[in-house]
Amino acid sequence: MKNKRFIIILTVIIVIGGVVAIYNFSSNPASxxxxxxxxxxxxxxxxxxxxxxxxxxxxxxxxxxxxxxxxxxxxxxxxxxxxxxxxxxxxxxxxxLKDNSTTKEKTPDDHDNTAQENENETDIKDEQNEETKQQSNNSNNTLISAEEARAIATDQYPGTITDFEQDEDDGTYLYEIEVRTDTHEVDLEIDGYTGSIISISKDDLDDE
Incomplete structure (x- = not known):
């Protein structure tokens, strides 16, 4: 009788242990x-x-x-x-910038109103264009420094900078930076004015 009770208890312990092991195995990868x-x-x-x-x-x-x-x-x-x-x-x-102007069919009755609306739309567009130019000039006055560009690159990909260039293309200034990490060789292009990362290219390092 005692042996039977011992076998039942041992079986329960084994089953519970198996369930716990399966749960841990299935949940650990997701975590x-x-x-x-x-x-x-x-x-x-x-x-x-x-x-x-x-x-x-x-x-x-x-x-x-x-x-x-x-x-x-x-x-x-x-x-x-x-x-x-x-x-x-x-x-x-x-x-x-999208053109939000609309085309209306002109009739003799509303010809004057349409002309006035078109004139107003033109004035609004001129104001928008001028504001856009001013905002562009304000934001594009100062280039970020080379040290700031380097910091942006290594913050994103900790490693050693193996190549660093400043380039200009159609009025757009870029920092072209190559970073070597433990596992990859990464090429980044960083906007010279905003510091935004424009493009990233990664190559796996060959096993040595």
């Missing part, structure tokens, strides 16, 4: 990934704008967050490593 809130916080700290979409996906046996951000003057599409938070891909789109 290694960033939560959606952590991913949002990391992205919001680096890019200004409203997060329109954040989705966990899998690419090449790697969990990634696909993120879309709508800013005031530009939109971002990026992918970040769901485990490390590292930016894997960044696309930046700059908004262009």
């Amino acid at each position: 290694a990934y960033l939560s959606e809130e952590e991913a949002k916080e990391k992205v919001s700290n680096q890019f200004s704008g409203e997060i329109m979409e954040l989705e966990l996906d899998e690419e090449n046996n790697r969990k990634v967050y696909e993120v879309e951000i709508k800013g005031t003057d530009r939109d971002y599409e990026l992918k970040i490593d769901a485990e490390t938070g590292e930016i894997l891909l960044l696309n930046e789109k700059t908004d262009t």
Whole structure:
């Protein structure tokens, strides 16, 4: 009788231990990934704008967050490593000034009103264009320093800067920086005025 009771107790202990082990095995991998809130916080700290979409996906046996951000003057599409938070891909789109004018059919009765409306629309457009130019001049007066550009690059990808260049293309000033980390060789382009990271290119280091 005692042996039977001992066997029952031992069986229960084994079953409970197995359930706990299975739970830990299944839950530990998920806990290694960033939560959606952590991913949002990391992205919001680096890019200004409203997060329109954040989705966990899998690419090449790697969990990634696909993120879309709508800013005031530009939109971002990026992918970040769901485990490390590292930016894997960044696309930046700059908004262009849209023509909001409308075309109305003119009749003899409303010809004068239409002409006045067109004149008002022209004045508004001129004011908008002038304001845009002033804002552009104000924001583009000062280049960020080379040290600031270096800090932006190494904050994003801690490592050694192996190449650093300042370039100008059609009035746009860029810092082209190459950073060597423990696992990757990263090429970045940084806007010389805003400090925004415009593009990122990464290559895995060959095993030595």
